[in-house]
Structure formats: C-alpha cells, structure tokens
Amino acid sequence: xxxxxxxxxxxxxxxxxxxxxxxxxxxxxxxxxxxxxxxxxxxxxxxxxxxxxxxxxxxxxxxxxxxxxxxxxxxxxxxxxxxxxxxxxxxxxxxxxxxxxxxxxxxxxxxxxxxxxxxxxxxxxxxxxxxxxxxxxxxxxxxxxxxxxxxxxxxxxxxxxxxxxxxxxxxxxxxxxxxxxxxxxxxxxxxxxxxxxxxxxxxxxxxxxxxxxxxxxxxxxxxxxxxxxxxxxxxxxxxxxxxxxxxxxxxxxxxxxxxxxxxxxxxxxxxxxxxxxxxxxxxxxxxxxxxxxxxxxxxxxxxxxxxxxxxxxxxxxxxxxxxxxxxx
Numbered sequence: 001x002x003x004x005x006x007x008x009x010x011x012x013x014x015x016x017x018x019x020x021x022x023x024x025x026x027x028x029x030x031x032x033x034x035x036x037x038x039x040x041x042x043x044x045x046x047x048x049x050x051x052x053x054x055x056x057x058x059x060x061x062x063x064x065x066x067x068x069x070x071x072x073x074x075x076x077x078x079x080x081x082x083x084x085x086x087x088x089x090x091x092x093x094x095x096x097x098x099x100x101x102x103x104x105x106x107x108x109x110x111x112x113x114x115x116x117x118x119x120x121x122x123x124x125x126x127x128x129x130x131x132x133x134x135x136x137x138x139x140x141x142x143x144x145x146x147x148x149x150x151x152x153x154x155x156x157x158x159x160x161x162x163x164x165x166x167x168x169x170x171x172x173x174x175x176x177x178x179x180x181x182x183x184x185x186x187x188x189x190x191x192x193x194x195x196x197x198x199x200x201x202x203x204x205x206x207x208x209x210x211x212x213x214x215x216x217x218x219x220x221x222x223x224x225x226x227x228x229x230x231x232x233x234x235x236x237x238x239x240x241x242x243x244x245x246x247x248x249x250x251x252x253x254x255x256x257x258x259x260x261x262x263x264x265x266x267x268x269x270x271x272x273x274x275x276x277x278x279x280x281x282x283x284x285x286x287x288x289x290x291x292x293x294x295x296x297x298x299x300x301x302x303x304x305x306x307x308x309x310x311x312x313x314x315x316x317x318x319x320x321x322x323x324x325x326x327x328x
Contacts, residue, residue, distance in 0.1 A: 006156065007058035011085050012041035012050035018171045021311075023277040028298050031307035034179065035280070036168060039287075039315040044084035044111060047077050047315025048191055051160030052152035053085045059156055061089065065146035067138060071096035071128030073261060075323075077283070077316040078151050080108040083115035092143070093117040094134060098126025107322030127216075151188025153226075155233040158194035162234065165198025168310075177308050179206050183297075184312035185290035186210025186223060186251050191314065193230035196249070197242050201235075206310075211293035212253040213286055214260040224249045255293040261285050263326040266292035271320075271327060283316025284323040290314075 017037040025033045041050035060068055068086050072079045072095070079095045086093035095117045097109075105113055112119065122130040128150040138145040149157070172179055186192045192210045199206060210227075218226040224246035235242035257264040267288040274280045274291060282288045294311055303309055320327070 006055055006159065007062040008054050009058045009061065009089065011043045011054050011057070011088065012046075014041070014051075015167045015171055016040050018168070018175070018310075021278050021280075024274065027273070027277055028295065030305035031180075031298065031303040031309045033294075034177070034308060034310045036310055036312045038164075039281070039313045039317060041315065044081050044115065045315075045318050047081050048161075048312070049078045049081040049152050049315075050085075051164055052157035052190060053081060053148075053160075055156050055159045056148050056152055057085050057089060057091075060091070060146035060148075063144075063146060065091070065144045067092040067094065067143045067145040068148055069094045069096065069131050069134055069138070069145050070148040070152070071098075071122070071126070071131050071150055073097065073126045074099045074102070075108045075261070075285070075319045077108060077286070077314075077319065079117070080111050080115075080318065082148055082152075083112045083117035086117070087115045094120060094138070094145075096120045096122050096125075096128055096130050096134060098122055098124065107319045109322070111318060149188075151190055153188035153190025153193075153230060155230065155237040158190045158197070158230055158234040159238070161191050161194025162198040162201065162238070165195055165204055166202050169202050169204050179310045180307040181207045181209055181303065182310045182312060183209045183211065183290065183294045185213050185286040185314055186227070187213040187286065189218065189223060189226040189230050192227045192249070192251075193234055196227070196231050196244055197235050197238070197240070200242055201238075201240055208250060209297075210249070210251040211290040212251050212256055213289055215256050216260065222246065223251050223253075227251070252293055252297075255289055255296070257289070263288070263323055266296070268327055270295055280313070281317040281320060282313070283319050284327065285319060286316050287313055
C-alpha cells in the first residue's frame with residue numbers, strides 16, 4: 001500500500017514499555033490487565049502527545065516555520081510537551097491557556113515556563129479558540145507561526161497513533177499475548193482516530209474503548225463525530241480509505257463526573273489503587289478518569305476472566321502537583 005511520507009522528528013524513546021499489572025489484576029479478580037506506558041515517552045516527563053508532536057513539529061520545520069502556537073487548559077499536558085518539543089528545535093512557543101494567570105505556577109504550568117514558552121491567558125476559552133488572533137499578530141511582526149491544534153488532534157498528529165498500533169502489535173506478538181480490548185482516555189479525538197486507523201491497517205483485531213474525559217462539545221459536535229471525521233481524514237491522508245461512522249465508535253461517557261478537571265471519588269480511588277498496587281502514577285484529569293472507568297467495567301463483569309485488557313497510559317503525572325489537595 002502506497003502511503004504519503006511526512007517529515008518526522010525524533011522526540012521520544014520508543015517503543016514504550018508494555019507489561020502486565022499483576023497485583024492490580026489480582027486485586028480486581030481479572031481480567032488480565034496490561035499497561036502501555038506512554039507516560040515514559042521521555043519528552044518533558046512523558047505523555048502520549050510526544051507521538052503526535054513528532055509529526056507536527058516535523059511538518060512545521062518542513063514548512064519553514066520558526067514559531068509554534070497551541071492551546072489548552074492551564075494544566076495542559078499537550079502544551080507542556082509542545083513547549084519542550086519547541087525548545088528542542090530552537091523554535092519559539094506560544095501557549096494560549098484557559099483561565100487567568102495564577103499567583104503561583106505549579107505542575108504543567110511551571111514546566112511550560114521552564115521550557116521558555118510565552119503564555120497568553122484566554123479566560124473562558126481553553127480549546128485554542130483565540131489562536132487565530134495570535135497567529136495573525138505573530139505574522140504581522142514577521143514571525144513564521146505554525147498552528148498545532150488543540151490536543152495535537154488533526155490528521156498529521158493522528159499519524160503518531162497509527163504508528164503506535166503497529167508498535168503494539170509487534171510487542172504483543174513478541175510477548176505471545178493477544179489483547180481483546182484497549183482502554184484509554186478519549187478527549188480531543190486524535191489518539192482515538194489514529195488507533196482506529198492503525199487497528200484496521202495492521203489487522204490488530206482489538207476492541208477500542210475510549211473513556212470520555214470532557215463534557216464540552218468539540219468543533220464537529222459530539223466526540224464520536226469528531227473521531228469519525230478525524231478517522232476519515234487520517235486514512236485518506238495515508239491513501240488508505242477507512243470510513244467509520246459515529247455509531248461504530250465506542251466512547252464511554254458515563255464517567256464524566258462533574259466535568260473536565262473536576263476530581264471525584266472515582267478518580268481518587270483509581271489513582272490511589274494504582275499507586276498502592278503497582279507503584280504507578282496516574283494523572284487526575286485523563287488517566288485517573290480512564291482507569292476509574294476500566295475499574296468500574298471490570299467490577300460490573302463486562303470482561304471475561306481470560307480476556308487480556310490493555311490500558312494505554314497517556315501520561316500527565318506532573319499535574320498531580322497542582323491537584324494535590326483534591327486527591328486527599
């Protein structure tokens with residue numbers, strides 16, 4: 001199959017580890033739980049956005065850009081990794097963050113500033129809505145800006161997770177394990193779309209279960225519609241036609257709690273349980289909520305005892321140091 005070739009830079013350490021969570025499996029009474037450790041990608045304390053940024057930064061450099069712009073919440077994992085990636089290649093980085101500047105910086109925001117990012121506060125807009133204004137402003141002063149979308153979620157960024165499915169297939173084959181399900185946090189849609197395309201392209205034959213993180217709608221409307229569109233554009237970009245309808249996409253939205261970044265009892269339990277059984281840190285916003293969903297599904301008997309279920313750890317542990325009081 002002929003595929004388009006995109007410029008790509010090296011930002012992380014791949015493949016990321018894959019191992020069984022034996023003590024958690026025993027604690028919950030099955031199925032067999034494994035973890036893909038994208039919290040260990042290496043870029044700025046790790047995270048899944050490293051995979052997307054390898055293609056996005058590569059494309060920016062190919063376009064002759066010397067500045068990148070992206071946006072997110074004040075504790076955005078994506079923004080932290082973008083700032084670090086820009087620093088690695090000597091690019092100016094502008095972050096458009098929701099909210100207003102706090103009196104003290106901690107967690108991801110502290111790291112953003114250490115990486116030299118220029119912060120622009122945007123009040124109620126935390127998904128990059130103000131980026132076009134900044135783009136025009138930077139162009140007017142002879143910068144060459146490149147927009148990285150919210151979450152790095154476009155057809156270029158999603159390629160990182162098409163490749164990730166091939167990486168998983170090779171690792172699982174070497175381990176002699178076939179995964180029946182892959183469970184992960186699903187938010188801006190790029191990770192989910194890339195996994196869908198890779199699952200089909202490389203005949204991985206696993207059931208992909210996204211755990212919804214955010215109640216707010218995306219540009220396409222529902223998260224399922226957003227993922228469907230991204231799946232289509234990503235597969236077309238690769239000269240591989242893959243049409244997925246919103247009803248075919250699994251996003252579990254019953255674990256949204258009080259909304260994005262609001263920590264509840266379920267997140268507190270999952271973070272504490274993983275820390276105490278496996279010595280692994282989850283983040284309060286994404287992986288804590290996604291693991292809470294997996295734990296609930298296991299307790300409800302949604303998996304067979306002999307299923308091999310993979311939890312994709314997408315990183316984000318630096319935000320623990322911001323949400324610490326909410327985890328007590």
